[in-house]
Amino acid sequence: xxxxASVNGRYRMFRSFIESIDEDAPFHFxxxxxxxxxxxxxCAGSRVLEGYRPAFDAAPISRLSDIGGQLLGKTNMxxxxxxxxxxxxxxxxxxxxxxxxxxxxxxSGGAAxxxxxxxxxxxxxxxxxxxxxCPASFCGVFGITPTYGRVSRYGxxxxxxxxxxxxILSARAADLSRYLPVISGRDPRDPxxxxxxxxxxxxxxxxxxxxxxxxxxxxxxxxxxxxxTAIGTLEGMGVEVETVDMPTLRYxxxxxxILATSExxxxxxxxxxxRYGPQDGDLALRFDDYFTDFRSRYFGDxxxxxxxxxxxxxxxxxxxxxxxxxxxxxxxxxxxYRRVLDDHDAVLAPTxxxxxxxxxxxxxxSALDSYKADYLTVPANLAGMPHLSVPCGYDGGGMPIGMQxxxxxxxxxxxxxxxxxxxxGFDVRRPEVME
Amino acid sequence: MDRxxxxxxxxxxxxxxxxxxxxGYSRDLSEILEYFKVLxxxxxxxxxxxxxxxxxxxxxxxxPRMETDPADLLxxxxxYEDYVxxxxxx
Numbered sequence: 330x331x332x333x334a335s336v337n338g339r340y341r342m343f344r345s346f347i348e349s350i351d352e353d354a355p356f357h358f359x360x361x362x363x364x365x366x367x368x369x370x371x372c373a374g375s376r377v378l379e380g381y382r383p384a385f386d387a388a389p390i391s392r393l394s395d396i397g398g399q400l401l402g403k404t405n406m407x408x409x410x411x412x413x414x415x416x417x418x419x420x421x422x423x424x425x426x427x428x429x430x431x432x433x434x435x436x437s438g439g440a441a442x443x444x445x446x447x448x449x450x451x452x453x454x455x456x457x458x459x460x461x462x463c464p465a466s467f468c469g470v471f472g473i474t475p476t477y478g479r480v481s482r483y484g485x486x487x488x489x490x491x492x493x494x495x496x497i498l499s500a501r502a503a504d505l506s507r508y509l510p511v512i513s514g515r516d517p518r519d520p521x522x523x524x525x526x527x528x529x530x531x532x533x534x535x536x537x538x539x540x541x542x543x544x545x546x547x548x549x550x551x552x553x554x555x556x557x558t559a560i561g562t563l564e565g566m567g568v569e570v571e572t573v574d575m576p577t578l579r580y581x582x583x584x585x586x587i588l589a590t591s592e593x594x595x596x597x598x599x600x601x602x603x604r605y606g607p608q609d610g611d612l613a614l615r616f617d618d619y620f621t622d623f624r625s626r627y628f629g630d631x632x633x634x635x636x637x638x639x640x641x642x643x644x645x646x647x648x649x650x651x652x653x654x655x656x657x658x659x660x661x662x663x664x665x666y667r668r669v670l671d672d673h674d675a676v677l678a679p680t681x682x683x684x685x686x687x688x689x690x691x692x693x694x695s696a697l698d699s700y701k702a703d704y705l706t707v708p709a710n711l712a713g714m715p716h717l718s719v720p721c722g723y724d725g726g727g728m729p730i731g732m733q734x735x736x737x738x739x740x741x742x743x744x745x746x747x748x749x750x751x752x753x754g755f756d757v758r759r760p761e762v763m764e
Numbered sequence: 765m766d767r768x769x770x771x772x773x774x775x776x777x778x779x780x781x782x783x784x785x786x787x788g789y790s791r792d793l794s795e796i797l798e799y800f801k802v803l804x805x806x807x808x809x810x811x812x813x814x815x816x817x818x819x820x821x822x823x824x825x826x827x828p829r830m831e832t833d834p835a836d837l838l839x840x841x842x843x844y845e846d847y848v849x850x851x852x853x854x
Contacts, residue, residue, distance in 0.1 A: 384836040477816050491815045520822040521815060580806040583799065594777060601778075603850050608842040612851050617778065619851035625780040633779055637770065637789055638796065640777045651800070659816060660809040696792045697799055713816025738817055 333401065339763055340429070341421040342442035345369045346402025354399035358451040358508075359443045360390050361436075362403040362420075363410060364495070365484040369400075372606075373486045374408040374418045374436075377627045381605040387484025388519070389453050389495045389512040396511055398451070404439030409593065410457050410488040411631045412436050413702050414691050415464070419629060422688075425467060426760035427728055431685040434464030437498065441468035444498040446762050451508055452498040457488045458585050459706025461496045462718035466680035466731025469720045469758060471748050472498040473505045476738050477713030478525055480509075481516035489592035490521075492585075492710060500759060502719070502748035506530060509741060526739050535747040537569040537673045538734065543578055544678030544705065555722025555730040556679045563677075566754060571673065577658070577665040581708035584658035586700055587642050587651045588711070594639030597632065600624065634696055663712045670737045675744065678705050680718040680731035709735040717744040719751050723758065765793040 333350070337343045344362045360366060363373035365383035372378040390400060407417040415438025416422050423442040425431040433442045437454030441464030444452040454461040456474040465472025473496050480495040487493060495512065497505055513528045540560070545553065560570050602610040602623030610623045628636070642651035669676055682705060691699075709716040714735050721732040736744050765773075770790045774781050781789065834846075842849045 380840065382840060384832050384839075478819065517822045517824065521817075521819045523822050524818050524820045577807070580803060583803050584806075586796070587800065587803075598778075603848055604841050608849075610851070612849060614851055616851045616853050621778045621780050624778050628779070633781070633785070634789060634792060636777045636779065637773050638793060641765065641769070641773045641793070644773070644776075651803070654803050654806070654808065656812045656814065657809040658803065658806050660812040661807050663816060664809075695795065697795045700796070701799075711816070 336446060336762065340424050340426055340442050340446055342404055342423045342439040342446065343402040344372065344405050344420045344439070350401065351399045355397040356449065356451055357401050357447070358393050358398045358453060359401050359404050359440060360387070360453040361406050361440050361455050363406060363455055363486040363488070364390055364453060365486065366390055366400065366403060369403045371403065371486065372420065374406045374420060375627070375629065375632065376419045376607070377600045378606045380607065383484070385484060388481035388516055390484070392512045393451070393453070393508065404437070404443055404452065406439055407436035408629045408632050409486070409597070410436040410455065410460055411593070411635055413463060413699050414686070415439065416688065416691055417629055417631045425685045426762065427469065428685070428726070431687050431728070432467065432691060434467035434681070434685060436460040438464045440498050441465055441470055441472070444468065444470040444500055445760055449501070450499065451504050453495060454498050455485060455493060455495050456710060457492045457494070457589060458710045459703050461498060462680045462706045462716060462731070462733050463703070465498050465718040467685035467729065469729030469760070470498050470500045471502050471505055471720070472496065472718045473509055473741065473744060473748070474710070474716050475509060475513065475741050476525070476715045478521040479513050479528065479715070479739070479741065481514070481519040481522045483516055483518040487596040489589040490596070491592060492589055500757070502752040505748055506745045509745065528741060530742055530745060532746050533743045535568055535674050535734070535743055535750065537571070538563065538675050538677040539571050539573040539669045539673040540677050541575040541578055542572055543575065547682050547704070548679060549683040551724035552679050552681070552683060552730050555724070556732055559721035559732055562754060566750065570677070573669050575665050575669060577661050578708045580658045581662050581711050582700065582704050584655040584662070585707040585711045586638070587655035588659065590635045590639030591643050591652050592639070594636045594643070597636055631696070659711050662708055666712050666714060666735065667737065675734040675736045675747070677732060677734055680705060680733040684724050684728035684730060706733065709733070714738055715741045715744055717748055719748055720755065720757050729758070765790055765797060
């Protein structure tokens with residue numbers, strides 16, 4: 330077993346980790362640091378929660394622990410999940426194991442890094458707008474984001490309640506099939522999980538996929554080339570591929586950011602320097618000033634930006650134009666997916682329009698540039714539909730490229746089968762791990 | 765979004781921004797809202813929900829229960845006689 334301290338010194342995937350690994354444990358796993366854990370501090374990448382030691386484990390952690398898994402540590406992430414590159418983390422920015430001058434993707438960047446670097450590792454991630462698929466693509470691993478409500482959110486530190494979805498990343502496709510059923514299921518502590526049909530793995534094969542025309546726009550040359558080659562491989566596997574028009578996908582990105590920031594701005598109202606996290610405020614301050622002082626000192630730049638955006642889009646006079654319209658657009662996007670999925674098993678597109686960017690390029694991106702980078706992952710997340718990112722190629726420098734399959738609500742079965750079949754025919758590369 | 769609006773929103777959200785932050789967020793949010801105008805031409809929907817899938821109410825018997833020891837919850841809080849301390853209301 331690789332030394333965690335040594336490997337973490339190199340790649341910074343962990344916020345915190347155990348000192349002693351149980352070599353006899355049936356498997357080892359990590360959890361993104363927005364899943365509460367009684368064994369470690371849980372900060373969700375934010376200084377607002379520094380020092381917070383939860384009294385209980387999040388449901389997905391409990392379920393993996395109950396079958397003997399050993400929790401190795403908590404993985405670094407963008408503050409509350411606010412980011413595409415895990416560069417908005419207060420506790421360490423994970424480095425891409427294929428090139429440490431590049432990002433792991435976000436917001437489950439530490440999770441993807443751990444899955445890529447550690448042998449036989451199962452990483453719990455959480456996706457709100459693409460936070461499992463994006464880092465899976467950048468780090469060359471498999472990532473499954475299940476249907477909204479499939480996995481209990483009990484113990485998840487909310488970003489956006491109607492969008493958050495715990496899932497799994499691993500270098501092995503079989504781990505997704507093995508462990509997704511373990512963490513899935515109804516949980517009365519999360520009502521959104523209680524209407525789900527059972528997750529039954531029948532081995533349903535991928536027969537037909539639809540590629541939206543817009544999925545081929547705005548791609549880097551390497552991503553487009555790898556994706557076209559992957560389509561050829563799929564056809565060689567007997568999968569029918571059809572190009573389709575999905576006109577509503579272009580509205581998904583703004584609708585997603587409006588809903589996500591609206592919900593985030595209310596969720597983050599609870600952080601006021603009392604009960605958890607730093608409690609070093611001056612109690613002599615006026616009531617409102619106390620909270621304002623604390624929040625202004627401890628929230629990071631992107632958190633403030635999203636609080637401002639979400640507060641604005643819910644304000645009287647703007648609510649109908651932004652928030653209500655975004656809710657309507659979500660319904661329209663769901664119906665667009667349903668129309669296409671009536672005739673196909675999945676919708677296919679590249680996961681990200683480019684390979685993992687360098688940190689110096691990221692520092693030159695505006696907030697909007699960063700939001701726009703999510704245009705391929707956001708629609709399925711807005712619609713709450715299950716999706717899978719698989720490695721599908723490498724650019725000239727050896728950086729991984731991913732493609733994403735989206736299935737109808739509760740149809741994870743076909744995605745998990747597709748992952749297994751794809752892995753049989755595609756040579757997944759592992760990074761050369763430096764300690 | 766002009767600086768005055770950013771300042772007003774920040775006040776509602778309990779955030780105090782520096783001059784530099786006001787400038788930066790005003791620029792960023794203007795750019796973002798300009799891009800969001802594409803939603804004005806998006807089709808609407810008569811029916812819509814607050815979640816992407818159907819959800820149910822989960823009710824339980826109204827019986828007291830204690831799943832977490834309050835002492836565990838108070839452990840990291842700044843308290844006085846088991847009350848959480850906060851700023852004065854006046």
